[in-house]
Structure formats: C-alpha cells, structure tokens
Amino acid sequence: MTLLKQRDEAAFNYLYDHYSGSVYSIILNIVPDRELANDLLQEVFVKIWRQIETYDSSKGRLFTWMLNIARNASIDAIRSKSFQHSRQNRELTENVYDAGGSTETNTDKIGLRKTVHKLKEEYRVLVELSYFQGFTQDEISKMLKIPLGTVKTRLRTALIQLKQVIKP
C-alpha cells in the first residue's frame, strides 16, 4: 500500500495484474460495447493511479474503492449523450444488420449481474435499475409506481439475498 501511494510502478503493475479482470468484469456488466469498455478500463486505472493518495484504508477495502470508481465511471459513460445517441442508432439498424455479437457483451451473462439474475424478479429489477443502471431510488419509485419507502426496503432485502447467493 505504501509503495502504491509512492506511485511505485512495480506496485501498480501488481495492482493491475491482480484486479484488472475484476474491474473489467464490472465495467462489462454495465457497458456492453467492448471498445468503450477498454477506454473505461484505462480511465479507471488512470484515475486509481491519480487518486491513490486519497484512498483511506480505514474506510474500507481497496477493492471496494476501486469497484466504486469503476461503477461510477461506467454509469457516467452510459448516461452520456454520445452513448445514448449511438445506442439509438444501433437500435434503428439492429433489424437490418446482424450485429454478430463480436463487439457486444451480453451484460447479463457475466459477473455480478449474472448472479443478480438468480434473485426473484421483484428484487432483481431493483438491483438492476439502481446498481447497474444508476437510477436513484426516487426515480425508480416513479418508474415502477411503488412508494419510495417500499423501494428502499425491498432493495435492502434484495442486497441481503444477494449476499446469501454469493456466500460460498
């Protein structure tokens, strides 16, 4: 950790080798486009490198910190205008051309999102919308026409269940 904070390149090498797969997995859970995911992976690791001094180990695990950086960057990316735009274009042409799936990842079939699919539908939807799509609980309450309090308690129950599922 000290080596990381001193920006030791070998320490960063280790960090990348150890965590890039997990970080890439969470990015691909949110961003289906491989090219964009690669750009985001770079953005996330550059950001980790740049902000490593602000990481406080008494607050939580390093991986948790990195995971949140990756999730936030990915949600920012899919919510950006350019992404929404290309998404629309893609939907328009989807019927004409077969995408072939070469650069598209099925975000539901990997990583944490795959595990979330094991939850009951009413729980799955809440985790999907809040964690993988970044909607606030207020927004979800309006979208699904469920009271905000219900959204909050149901989401927490969903996360407790998720914890049970990922427990070895």
Next chain:
Amino acid sequence: MDIQAYIQSGIIESYILGLTTAEEAAEVEALKLQYPEVNDAIHEFSLLLEEHALKNSINPPPNMKERIMAAIREEDLVKPPVLKKRDNEDYFAITQNSIRPWRMAAAAAVILLIVSAALNFYLYRQYNNKNEAYQALLSERNTLQANNQVYQTHLREWENAAAMMADPGMATVKMNGIPGKESNMATIFWDTRNKDVYVMPNKLQAPSAGKQYQLWAIVDGKPVDAGTLSPDCTGVCKMKNIPKAEAFAITLENAGGSTTPTLATMLVHGAV
C-alpha cells in the same frame, strides 16, 4: 439501538455498493466507529464481494496493460501531484471524465495544421490572382505608353505642318486628284526664301510593294525630279530644293524613283 437489526437491514450492503444517500453513508460511518459489529459486517460483505469479483473476473485484452501503463507514464509527466482531498465525500465520488492532456495537444496540433494548410492555400491563390492582375496591368501600361508615343509623333508632325501653314514666307500648293483619281490629295509647302520643298500626303493610299510615290516639279513645261516619298512619311516630309516651278505632281513609280515620270500613274497635280 438494536445494532443487529440495523446490520441485517441491508444498509451495510447498500453502503458498500454505493446505493445509500450521503446521510445514510455518514450514519454507517459513524456507527462503524462506535460498534465493532458494524465494522465486521462491512468487512465481511466487502470481502465476499471481492472474492466473487475475483472468481468472475474477465481478463481484458492483453494489449490493454501496455496501453494503460503508457497512459500513466504520460500522465505522470504532465500532472502535478494530486492534492489531498479534504473530506470523505469523495469516497464514492462520481467520477469525472478525464481529459488526457496529450490528446488535447494532439487535437490542437491537428486543428492548427488544417487551419494553416487552408490559410496557405488561400494565400497562394490570392498571390496568383494578384500576380495575374499585375501582369495584366503591366502589359496595359506598355500598350498605353506605345500609343502615347504614336500620338506624340503624330502631334509633332501636325505641329510642324501647322507651323509651316502659319509661316508667311511659305507658299502652299494644293494638289488635287486628277480626273479619275479624285480621292487623292496632297499639299506642297514651298519656302519662298530658300526654295526648300515639303510635301504632306493628305490623302494618298499606302503604295503597294515595290512601288513608291515620287514628286515632280514642272519647270518650263518639263518634269524635274523633286524626290521620292519615304513610305513612313505620314506628316510633312522635306523634299529636294526646287528654285523655280510652275506646278507640282505626284506619280507612283517603282521603288527608288524614275528619271522621267510615268504619266499614266499620275495621281495629283497642282499649279503654283
């Protein structure tokens, strides 16, 4: 406070996944310091999440590592050290898009290059246009100057003619076209003091090749050669000195002149 109920409410998981509000997060952080159970619960779920993520990791393309290391080295060259953040709010801070300085620089360089190329092209075209305009002006000026010289010559000739006409010592003999050649006309200026003869071909067609006009003075009924007219004589031209004559006439002769006039080619005639 029933801390076990709190822990089992799912707030810890929400907090770790970044799904709590700022107040809820502050509450968890405060309780964490107060209750070791909260701290343990945070640790437990974080560890589970990390293990799950490591198990489900997907390796990025192999070239990514080199790309990222390069980006980081680049970053370190141009970025000053990051200042320590003041508070904890950045723990789950929304990330901002990082604009890589070298990309900005490259983009700026490309834009500058394009602008410069366009400007060069524009200026080159301007230069060509101006150059053509300058050449056109130059040739126009030369034409005007040549014309001006022609006019000056004509003017000098007419000035000479006018001076002779105004001279009281100068006798004028008008030679009209003879019957059948009425379109021709010429004038003789004859200085009564020194007997010099000048001719002005007012209306004489340019002679055909190998031919030349010749002036004759009729002295005692006989034609005397008074000289040939130079082909470039357009104004007043000096001829031979004729001391005495009753009349003058012009004939068209072979180039170089003749000793006797060819009467058939006589064009104009005028008596003194």
